[in-house]
Amino acid sequence: MLNFLTSWKWLILFALVPLVAALPLPDFWIVQLNYIGLYALTCLGLVLLTGVSGLTSFGQAAFVGMGAYTTAWITLNLGLSPWIALFIGLALTGVASLLVGLLTLRMSGHFLPLATICWGLALYYLMGNLDALGKYDGLLGLKSLSIGDFDLGQGRAFFVLTWLILLTAVVGVTHLLDSRAGRAIRSLKTATQMAEAMGINTFRYKVTVFVLAAWLACIAGWLMAHFQRTVNPSAFGLKMGIEYLFMTVVGGVGTVWGALIGSGLVKLLDDQLQTLLPKLMGTSGSYEVIVFGIAMVLILKYLPEGLWSLVARFLPKSQRKVDWAEAAALPERSKPKTGELVLDVHDIRKQFGGLMAVNGIGFQIKAGQIVGLIGPNGAGKSTTFNLITGVLGLTAGHVQFRGETISGKSSREIARRGMARTFQHVKMVADMTVLENVAMGAYSRTHQGVLAGMLRTNRQEEKQLFKEAQRQLERIGMGPLMHELAGNLAMGPQRMMEIARALCADPALLLLDEPAAGLRHKEKQALADVLRQLKNEGVSLLLVEHDMDLVMDVCDHLVVMEFGTLLTQGTPAEIQQNPAVRAAYLGTEH
């Protein structure tokens, strides 16, 4: 519990709940607050799913329905306690969301929302047509929730129950997002390729997030069923599913507080509009959808961060407290001895349709060597790089890393074997701090998962992670910038941050893709110093680079490519003298 409630702020929030219940509020407002709490619970799942991970679901209402109908049917027909029914509901929802997630999340982003629309509709019609579920009339006469003889299911007691569950979920999600697993989840929206290169299984995290969101919805449904004491399909249709998303977007899809603000505002507005608009129109009907529809478009256009962003502007930004100075160092992997063969690239080929982008490239890197891969634009350097790191599949040939064949493995598996890389175009999570971004590099050296993140049983490892991240940042001279948001950095520091992140992986081989591109002269000098320092520390490096001064300065061995083929290789001095290389770069006299 002490781990879980890490700060006084949370304790105060939790203490506020019974206080509000004790206030002399009219019952009407307590009922409103109950609904807001229930909606917010579902919206919290959407924050995790849509705001943080960039996945959209219009089918959350269907998961609410699954929770509600499961408990309704079980308590009415089998006479079991609602508390048991909750877990059966969670199990069913878990299976259903796992299935939908596994089917859709491998494909590009827009297939999930489409699938959830269809899934929401199918479930709605199923609920509305099954005799066992009372068709469109639904199921009536549910018991209220109780512990022993104490009735929890109505009025103020239910308010306390709902809001305590909601706050627990809020704390859990907040903690999760500030953990090893959470940083992986935050990379899903914009930087999956980078995450995979850090050894993160992004597909598994996408499915996990989807199931978590479904579970939150299921709990809301379970509460709702016993609060209303009746269930019918209309509350779980597609319209409601869309409304949940709308609430989240209005409040602010990127933060947990957005879920609360959004559901509160929309619920109150909904009530007002439902009485006001039919009066204006003179007939009954759900005219509020017009307002919601237009508001949705306007908010996405003019306030894409939601209403919470207006509040957040005035909140003080707190810096992460450095509490990891005493933490133990992360274990390091065994390094190859100087001179040992680290990477053996043998006759690799890559064909894109009729184009042979890489044709028969082969070279070796020994431990403690800096090897440069150079060549004119379009020579196939980046493709070679992607072939070695597993981003692209080989057409022919093979690659061995520390004696093990790695060709055919995914970039994630290769990363876990101790090969770290940077990207030609910087890839990072812009709204995380430099320190957090760099800590992602050590992902595959650590183990604490989603549950540990939520419950904060991961503190020890988190401290180790941050200590390592800070150490790597200081190693390349970026210590003072560690609390800055990564997106605020200039190009040079961003590239250095990528190097620190790669170093955090404790690599046996470090691959840098054009690290000097876009750097200023001073920054290039600093980079060269860092590279030499790394070499002295025994790290092997493969460098794709255009900047000849830098390449000639730091590399021990150069591999020159032209039109996808190997032009020559040798020491920098040999390459500088080579007429074929000069011709490739400068052209020939005729």
Place this chain on the structure above:
Amino acid sequence: MDFSIASILLLDGMTNGAVYALLGLATVLVFTVTRVIFIPQGEFVSYGALTLAILQTGKVPGTVWLLMGLALVAALMEWRSSGLKSGLKTLLLPALASGLTWWAAPLQLPLLIQAILSIAVVTAFGPLVYRVAFQSLESASPLVLLIVSVGVHFAMTGFGLVFFGAEGYRSPSFWDTRFNLGSLTLTGQALIIFIAALALIAMLWLFFERTLFGKALRATAVNRTGARLMGVSTHTAGQLTFLLAAMIGAISGLLIGPSTTVFYDSGFLIGLKGFIAAVVAGLSSYPVALVGALFVGVVESFASFWASSFKEVIVFTLILPVLLWRSLTTVHSDEEH
């Protein structure tokens, strides 16, 4: 079930499937050019069918007023961004369509002319919807566009309720003849549906393969920045695409109107079935969308025979195996944003 029932169901399914095919094509068209997953496609269907139904009663359909309202908003936005002249230009087509319809409504003109007027009114919605809701979001992610698209769907359904009321209408059949082929009866309307669907598909093909405008749209679909640098306006491309989508929607509405009672919110489900067809095609291939749509139509018609109350459940669950198949056959890319 004997052969005759099966063939009746098959024909019935193919007829609906042909309409779904049109909607599926429109969905693919809109997505490839603008990356908008256009949920409100179905609203054009109900707008089309209901506009014709109201014209039949000799009244001025509410879509006329809605169109003028939307046109005014679009014109104001256009005025602010590119001046008075282009603002007025935005008003031109909608004013023409709604003016004509307003004038012609009490005259009880022949069905065909009323049909053309209905198509004209609904088609005019297309570019306006794009201008008002999507144009300024051209560079947003497909996800944002999808949510906006749902917002537009909400608004259009609500306006449908305001302007048409909660009552359902059945629009008249264009051709009441029946052809008896053994045990099978082919209605004139079914024949019209097939011919219209084929003709539209052929026209779309010609448009994209043979005209410069069509090629420009395809270029926009492949590379927006590149197309813009070559002088293709993405605004124009988007508006034109939405014009086509609205027209296809309206025509689909007129085709399906005689065989089912259309309510203000019926379009959504009809559109979604076209959607499943489009998903079968991975939102990219026209011929596969056509096959997918016929398949959806046939499944639906057999499902309504065997388990009529679970018809929708079966049709919409169909997307799961379809997605499974797609996820196994397509190579997924890591960076989709």
